[in-house]
Amino acid sequence: MNYSIRRKVLILLLLSIFFTYTGCATLFSGGHDEISLSSEPIGAKVLVNGMNRGKTPIMLNLKKGKEYQIEFVKEGFETRNLTLSYSLGAGWLILDILFGLIPIIVDVATGDWNGFDYDAYKANLDPVNK
Numbered sequence: 001m002n003y004s005i006r007r008k009v010l011i012l013l014l015l016s017i018f019f020t021y022t023g024c025a026t027l028f029s030g031g032h033d034e035i036s037l038s039s040e041p042i043g044a045k046v047l048v049n050g051m052n053r054g055k056t057p058i059m060l061n062l063k064k065g066k067e068y069q070i071e072f073v074k075e076g077f078e079t080r081n082l083t084l085s086y087s088l089g090a091g092w093l094i095l096d097i098l099f100g101l102i103p104i105i106v107d108v109a110t111g112d113w114n115g116f117d118y119d120a121y122k123a124n125l126d127p128v129n130k
Helices: 003-020 024-028 090-099 101-110
Strands: 032-040 045-048 051-055 058-063 068-073 080-084 086-088 114-116 120-124
Touching: 032 068, 045 058, 051 058, 080 120
Parallel strands: 032 120
Antiparallel strands: 032 058, 045 051, 045 068, 068 080, 086 114
């Protein structure tokens, strides 16, 4: 076998191993999602699981497959709470089933076939009654 054919066979082998041992969601969507958070009025502090992540408007890169408690806090306004949860992406499940057991195991283990219920959220903050 000459060098060119061996090289092509090696490349095909490596690609087939890569696609066989990688889940569809892991391969194409990754383990994080960007979530856009805003508020009315703007400038509310955003706490994610109790940690300050900045002020609105803000884009957060959050790991899939986890639930997050998000608080919007601004002086003179009532705090608004959001539970950012996730659900299984049915399209990823179907693709994984078509490609076999290993992609299913990979996507289950990584949680990458989950997606957040929101990709953007706007908190309307009410003034505190005095």
